[in-house]
Amino acid sequence: MKPAPNHPTLEDLLDHRDGRGTTATTKHLASCEACRERLEETYQLRSQLRALSSLAPPRDRWPAVRAAIEAESSRRRRSLIARAGLAAAAIALFALVAVFIVDRSSELAARQALEAQLNSLREQSERLDDELRALQRRAMPTWRAELLLPLEDDLFAIDGEIDSQVLSASGEGTSPNRLTPDELIELWQDRLTLQDTMLQVHYAPAVVETSFTTDRGSL
Amino acid sequence: MVFTRVKRQPNVVSASDDLLIARAKRGDGEALESLYRLHEGRVYNLARRICRKPEDAEEVLQETFVELARSLPSFRGDGSFAGWIRRIAVTKALMRLRHDRLRAADSLEDATASDLQSAHHFHEQARGNARLDLESALNSLPAMTRAVVWLHDVEGYTHEEIAELSGRSVSFSKSRLARAHDRLRSSLRSGGGNS
Numbered sequence A: 001m002k003p004a005p006n007h008p009t010l011e012d013l014l015d016h017r018d019g020r021g022t023t024a025t026t027k028h029l030a031s032c033e034a035c036r037e038r039l040e041e042t043y044q045l046r047s048q049l050r051a052l053s054s055l056a057p058p059r060d061r062w063p064a065v066r067a068a069i070e071a072e073s074s075r076r077r078r079s080l081i082a083r084a085g086l087a088a089a090a091i092a093l094f095a096l097v098a099v100f101i102v103d104r105s106s107e108l109a110a111r112q113a114l115e116a117q118l119n120s121l122r123e124q125s126e127r128l129d130d131e132l133r134a135l136q137r138r139a140m141p142t143w144r145a146e147l148l149l150p151l152e153d154d155l156f157a158i159d160g161e162i163d164s165q166v167l168s169a170s171g172e173g174t175s176p177n178r179l180t181p182d183e184l185i186e187l188w189q190d191r192l193t194l195q196d197t198m199l200q201v202h203y204a205p206a207v208v209e210t211s212f213t214t215d216r217g218s219l
Numbered sequence B: 001m002v003f004t005r006v007k008r009q010p011n012v013v014s015a016s017d018d019l020l021i022a023r024a025k026r027g028d029g030e031a032l033e034s035l036y037r038l039h040e041g042r043v044y045n046l047a048r049r050i051c052r053k054p055e056d057a058e059e060v061l062q063e064t065f066v067e068l069a070r071s072l073p074s075f076r077g078d079g080s081f082a083g084w085i086r087r088i089a090v091t092k093a094l095m096r097l098r099h100d101r102l103r104a105a106d107s108l109e110d111a112t113a114s115d116l117q118s119a120h121h122f123h124e125q126a127r128g129n130a131r132l133d134l135e136s137a138l139n140s141l142p143a144m145t146r147a148v149v150w151l152h153d154v155e156g157y158t159h160e161e162i163a164e165l166s167g168r169s170v171s172f173s174k175s176r177l178a179r180a181h182d183r184l185r186s187s188l189r190s191g192g193g194n195s
């Protein structure tokens, strides 16, 4: 349903349903039957969802779960013992790397260049995030929203990967596949490409007049 | 054997939970199994609703209880135990969604193409005369949209909580919920002949 200028959006109605609507929505509902019906539908759909029957596991998973728990706890014991040795090795390695880097200052410069590139990609991407957030707040036709959905899902996936890289860099996570700086840059470039596509979807009708590949961030 | 067969009463958070938790913390395997039996149904259902595929839901069920066994010593009991398990399960399920998409996607283009294909499939289905029931309509939603509507409307999480769990913004959660309602409604109506 394309909201007419004066009708609240579906998002507004859902907020109202959840007890966090605005007074404007409440006022509007008092005098608009169409919106009251639409609101009623959101209640009904929620009840229908809650009434869906519960899905049960197809077989008893406990033996596998117990085995996994046991494997995990013995692995943890082993790694606790190994960690002490690992710490010593890490210190030695760090010293070695430090010498190596000081030795080859060109290498250091290359690393700094990568870091700078990464930072600039990150900043660009954050600017686009702001712009996309602003656009997202507007009411939009269904076709546009449909096109955006899979793109947002991809963005979610990329952010998950970036998060896990950040975690593994800080030593908190146990990401098995730590990316190289080049790959990380590629990931951020993917993110930018995706955001760019999303902006194109947002601006699609205005394609002729606005050149959105330049001068972004001015919104 | 007292605890071999525990009735499934997923919504009951009871004194027996406390007792079992205390015993499981001390490394009592039977108590842990009883906790598993009490909560497996809810965890599995939640995981199935978010991940859709039975095999993924089983994996989430397993990961949830491995995590539970690992973190049980730090469970202080300030909140409800059921809520705590559920939170672990949601985190695991959302993580699986993220990683599945990455694994499935050799490249960004492929991922987008397959998404468009599934969106196309959805529209074909919706346009066809077979009435989509709620179950299949829910399954045809994009992953995060499905997860948000389930977590919010059924599990009762707030938009703020969903934003925190999924690493996205509150407005992301809100827009997904609205989108889900919009799509579910139109697919449920499509069989009625008036669109």
Ligand SMILES: [Zn+2]
Pocket: A006, A007, A008, A028, A032, A033, A034, A035, A036
């Ligand atoms: Zn109205």
